[in-house]
Amino acid sequence: MSVNQDAETYTAFSGARRLVSGPLAIASAAAQAEAEAGATHLVILSDQTGRAVDPAATPQAPSPQEKPARGRPKLGVTAREVTLLPRHWDWLATQPGGASAALRRLVDAARRDNLGADQARQAQEALHRAMTVLAGDLPGYEEALRSLYSGDRERFDGLTAAWPIDIANYLHKLSGRG
Template sequence: MTGHCTAFHDNTRIAQGTRSELVAALRGREDGLLVFEDATGKIVDLDWRGEPEATAPAPPPRKRGRPKLGVVPREVTLLPRHWEWLNRQPGGASRALRRLVDDARKADGGRSARRAAQERTYRFLSAIAGDFPHFEEATRRLFADDPDGFASTIAGWPVDVQQYAKTLLQPPEGDEP
């Protein structure tokens, strides 16, 4: 879903694609258009001027010597006893931290991915369906992790809104532990 958006007009899904694809496909139809970022469920503004999207600058040329292997330093604030424990671990602090993060992701059991999907869906529904009948009940069932109750509550809503909400509830690929 990353990088893609979905456009709605009058509660009907009319297009999907990147921002620049949507600008090309929907130019002249801007009135009443709502465009949602698929990864977050947030409303996005399109640049109708037709200028190309900003691209990231080219990376600097590689230098001679040992490659950094993609390692990006980050700052972690720990107490001295935490650093001592980490440094005593086989493989050092970095390996121990990676293992701890992986273990925590496995123990999470997908709860973080589910919560992110619920929040993404809620952002979409708040923007497009806030005035729909049973909106509050639908959001209660959404956050109660009741997919059947959620589906039955939104059953009377426009089909495209229902389908997109159900799509947003699915965790993105690669979001599993």
């Protein structure tokens, strides 16, 4: 399973009909046009995460009264709490560069070593979310979900074949086969 992580893309649906895929502005415009034409079952999905998005939502700017962030925010560093056992803290204290540098090295190594598995899991989770939004009430949904997690592509394809074509095609695209 794979999802293109390079460009943020979205797909708009009106009921079971796919309207358009592309940047959020294009998907939002298509959904808005459908709404103006009287459509009521509109959804825009992130192709990367499978999450439904609200095209009107904008990130909130921090309040001027908020305390400055800990860490080095200009460098993208934020301080957060980590809970470890004493033996872990003892080991970290002996590492070159201190605990923070050692933890960064460990996280980078784990990200590098698990990249393929992490991408496959994220793609599977995105497909699950999109399936729930688009097909959660369709016949065979639960069985299709089971086949997704068991890796039974043939059964997944068979179960989704009876679904509206735009939904089935979109789910196959998210699974890396469409």
